[in-house]
Amino acid sequence: MSPILADSSSGSLPERDAYGKNGFVHIKNPHLDLLPEDILYHFDLGTKTHDLPSMFGDVKFVCVGGSPNRMKAFALFIHQELGLEGERNDVADICAGTDRYSMFKVGPVLSISHGMGIPSISIMLHELIKLLHHAKCRDVTIIRIGTSGGIGIEPGSVVITDVAVDSFFRPQFEQVVLDKVVVRNTELHKELAEDLLQCSKEIASFPTIIGHTMCTYDFYEGQGRLDGALCSFSKEEKFEYLQRAFTAGVRNIEMESTVFAAMCYLCGLKAAVVCVTLLNRLEGDQIAESHETLTEYQKRPQQLIAAYIKKQLNIS
Numbered sequence: 001m002s003p004i005l006a007d008s009s010s011g012s013l014p015e016r017d018a019y020g021k022n023g024f025v026h027i028k029n030p031h032l033d034l035l036p037e038d039i040l041y042h043f044d045l046g047t048k049t050h051d052l053p054s055m056f057g058d059v060k061f062v063c064v065g066g067s068p069n070r071m072k073a074f075a076l077f078i079h080q081e082l083g084l085e086g087e088r089n090d091v092a093d094i095c096a097g098t099d100r101y102s103m104f105k106v107g108p109v110l111s112i113s114h115g116m117g118i119p120s121i122s123i124m125l126h127e128l129i130k131l132l133h134h135a136k137c138r139d140v141t142i143i144r145i146g147t148s149g150g151i152g153i154e155p156g157s158v159v160i161t162d163v164a165v166d167s168f169f170r171p172q173f174e175q176v177v178l179d180k181v182v183v184r185n186t187e188l189h190k191e192l193a194e195d196l197l198q199c200s201k202e203i204a205s206f207p208t209i210i211g212h213t214m215c216t217y218d219f220y221e222g223q224g225r226l227d228g229a230l231c232s233f234s235k236e237e238k239f240e241y242l243q244r245a246f247t248a249g250v251r252n253i254e255m256e257s258t259v260f261a262a263m264c265y266l267c268g269l270k271a272a273v274v275c276v277t278l279l280n281r282l283e284g285d286q287i288a289e290s291h292e293t294l295t296e297y298q299k300r301p302q303q304l305i306a307a308y309i310k311k312q313l314n315i316s
Contacts, residue, residue, distance in 0.1 A: 002226050007184045007266070017309060020301065023138035025129060026268045036227035038134065040127040044097035047134055055094075056135035060108040061309050062128065062142040064121070066256075068093075068113040074113040074145070075104035076232035081306045082107055088307075109309060114144075114256065118217060121256040127264045132269075141192065141270045144145075144260050145147055145301040147251040148213070150277030151245055154287060156206055156297050158304060160193050160271035161213040164257035167222060169214065169248040184262035189270045196272060199308045206300050211251030214272055215258040223253050223283040253275050275302045 032038060037048040045052070062077075065071050076088045084107050094103040101124055104111045112128065114121040121144075132140055150157055163171045166184040173184045193210055200208035222227030224238040244254075257273045264271035276297045278287050287294070310316070 001247040004267060005180055005182050005243075006174075007174060007182050020265050023140075024141060024268075025132040025137060027127060027130060028087075028266055032130070032211055036178075038130060040131055041097060042100040042123055043095050043103065043127050043131065045094075045127075045131065046301055052131060053134040056105070056110070056131060057137060058108050059105070059110050059132065059135065059137050060140060062110045062132070062140060063111065063145055063305055064112045064114045064260075066116050066147075067144045069100060069111045070298060071111045072104055074305075075106050077299075077302055078109050078111070078186070078306055078309065079106045080259070081310060082109070082313070093129055093176060105273060108313070115150065117255045118259045122259045125260065129269070130268050131261065137177075139270075141272075142264055143271070143274045143305055144254070144256060144275075145305055146254060146273075146275045147255040147278050148251050148275040149279055149281045151242055151250055151281050153209065153251055153277060153280060154207065155205065155277055156293075156300065157277050158200065158208040158300050158316045159252040159263075159275055159277060160196050160208065160210045161188055161257055161275075162190065162210050164213050164215050164273065165248070165250065167214065167216050168259055169212075169245060169250065173215075175259075175260040176263070185265050186258050186261040188261050188272055192270055192272045196274060196304060196308055199311060200304055203303060203307055205303075208237055210305065212249040212258045213275065214253045215287045216253060219255065223281070225245060227285045239282070245291045246282070251280065275306060 037046055039046040063074060075091050079088050079091060091104050091106060092124060095101050102113045114124040124199060157311035165171050171186050173186050175184060176183045197208060197210055224241050225240060228237060252275055254275055260273060261271065278289065278294060278297060
């Protein structure tokens with residue numbers, strides 16, 4: 001069995017204090033300084049081909065989510081909410097040269113799709129964090145907005161993650177590096193979570209809570225679903241597992257939060273995860289709500305994040 005190691009590059013308190021003083025994004029790779037050019041391949045951007053500080057230096061908020069269409073919709077929504085000049089339809093996909101991710105910049109807000117699952121979001125995060133570093137961005141807040149399955153809460157509830165846990169309810173992310181398993185912290189920014197919860201009280205049009213989010217490697221077996229092509233457990237075993245998750249403080253399940261929390265923590269980014277629940281997994285596995293209802297649910301995290309950004313920018 002491969003050795004399991006604590007990450008020696010984990011964010012120490014002095015490092016996080018230093019971030020608070022200068023606000024820059026940390027990268028943890030000494031080899032980057034030796035590159036004549038850093039090509040952000042999946043973004044179709046590069047340090048020689050693009051003036052990254054000019055393009056992105058004013059970014060203060062980064063919002064990431066799985067679907068390109070959803071993140072474009074968020075970009076158009078935040079354009080309207082911030083009262084920015086120019087036509088909403090002029091918001092263009094910066095990553096149009098690639099079909100991997102979509103990226104939209106609206107004033108100080110960057111809206112990016114990350115695809116589905118840990119591998120897809122981790123690739124995006126590597127290049128996003130390098131982009132923020134090369135652009136010399138300061139005091140950046142990054143928030144994942146998305147959908148999830150709830151545990152013991154009503155559909156349409158919004159969950160602000162306090163800690164991301166794995167399938168064993170452990171607050172950690174295991175990254176395979178060469179032939180070793182490296183364990184990383186999945187702590188998220190507590191003050192940011194509390195600020196978001198306070199913003200939700202000011203909206204008050206949908207239920208919002210703080211709770212643990214469980215991150216799995218797939219949608220079906222890994223989340224205890226009975227409706228996949230494969231299933232090796234009983235209905236009783238599924239229910240017992242989800243009940244244990246609830247007892248451990250888990251309130252929703254998705255597929256990106258552990259690696260998101262781990263990478264943001266290591267690089268000194270103020271981060272949060274805000275997901276709406278589409279169903280209560282204690283009551284079933286299939287998403288049966290109407291398209292109209294699901295569309296309205298998916299707007300809820302966007303509304304909350306827009307309210308938070310406006311508050312930070314002192315926009316009424």
